Amino acid sequence: MFTGIIESTGQVESLQSIGGDLRIRVQTALDLSDVHLGDSIATNGICLTVVDWGSNWYAADVSKESLNRSTLASWRVGQTVNVEKAMLPTTRFGGHIVSGHVDTVGEITLLRQDARSVYFEVTAPAHVAKYLAEKGSVTIDGISLTINYLSGSILSLNVIPHTAERTNIVTWKVGTKVNIEVDVLARYIERLLLGDRAAEPEVKSGLSMEFLAENGFLK
Structure with missing residues (x-):
């Protein structure tokens, strides 16, 4: 389980096709000193299992299900991704319950400055609209966010400067595809x-x- 509070970013270092699915290697400044084989690390909101790692990188295998459900199939070497290790029982719960099981892919359809924050709209597929609620929680590329309001399946969100600086939001633009995970309770x-x-x-x-x-x- 995760909280949606991004700890660091990383860069996709390699993407290797193996037997019909994929092995990904991510380089990151995240502290990996306490990581063990089989640990979970959310990468752009996708819960990945560590199969190999070093002091500043980790590798994980990605199933066809994850490739079909998320944006991962379109990732490229050098791409910036959001990274969060699995939460501990002693972790301060600053976001919301995030499983790392991506439900669908959405698209950023509007992005602009709103005072010091960034305002953006994400258009989600119609079939997930029923799981979204105004002032409810949603995970976008692994980031725990609060929905300002909804217009059908269009989510309105604001991101404060601190969150923007610590995530890959600076790489987003209109047309960017993002991973969406709805609130697990829904x-x-x-x-x-x-x-x-x-x-x-x-x-x-x-x-x-x-x-x-x-x-x-x-x-």
């Missing part, structure tokens, strides 16, 4: 509302105003 609430229907094969969420009314959630 996923489980939807599943719980299905009740016994969740055990049915091929069942979709099925959530509608009619479903909610029939099951006592609306009057």
